[in-house]
Amino acid sequence: MPSAPTGRNRRLNTVLAAWSCIALGSGVFLTSGASPFALAVAAPLAIAGIALLIAGLGMAGEENVDPEEVAAWEPEAGKMPDAGRVMYRVDTTLESPVRTSILCGRCGGVDWVDGPKPKSHSCSECETLLWESEEE
Numbered sequence: 755m756p757s758a759p760t761g762r763n764r765r766l767n768t769v770l771a772a773w774s775c776i777a778l779g780s781g782v783f784l785t786s787g788a789s790p791f792a793l794a795v796a797a798p799l800a801i802a803g804i805a806l807l808i809a810g811l812g813m814a815g816e817e818n819v820d821p822e823e824v825a826a827w828e829p830e831a832g833k834m835p836d837a838g839r840v841m842y843r844v845d846t847t848l849e850s851p852v853r854t855s856i857l858c859g860r861c862g863g864v865d866w867v868d869g870p871k872p873k874s875h876s877c878s879e880c881e882t883l884l885w886e887s888e889e890e
Contacts, residue, residue: 768810775803825851834859842884844871858884 779800786792834841834857841859846852854867856875863879874886 765810765813765815768806768813772803772806772810775799775806777803779803829855829857829864831857831862831864833862836860840882840884842875846870856884858882 779796779798779802782792782799783796786796829843829845834843836859843857843859844854845857846854852869854869854871856865856867856877857863858865858877858880860882861877861880863877865875865878867875874883876883
């Protein structure tokens, strides 16, 4: 099950949600006249937006990420269910040094390749051909 977003995105998402609440609350109030129902919907929405904005701007920035910890990341090894063929997972780093991890779903083994995803790959543990791309 995916976990909740962490890091820099939490602060940005909170501020964006706050501005959205403020804009929606203001929009409901300004477009519907001064009806009691519009005020009952718009006021709590705008107040919640202001509270979210204060909370979001007050969050500490999480810029201090350890590059060695990021470089040492490895995918969680484990078997994947067969779906009529062998499943696999490929993760490639975006920053230097570019490395690619390949998780074999049949045996749960993880292989590392320097550079981007190769054109073909066989698992080093169970020797299963995971994919083979034709030249274009």
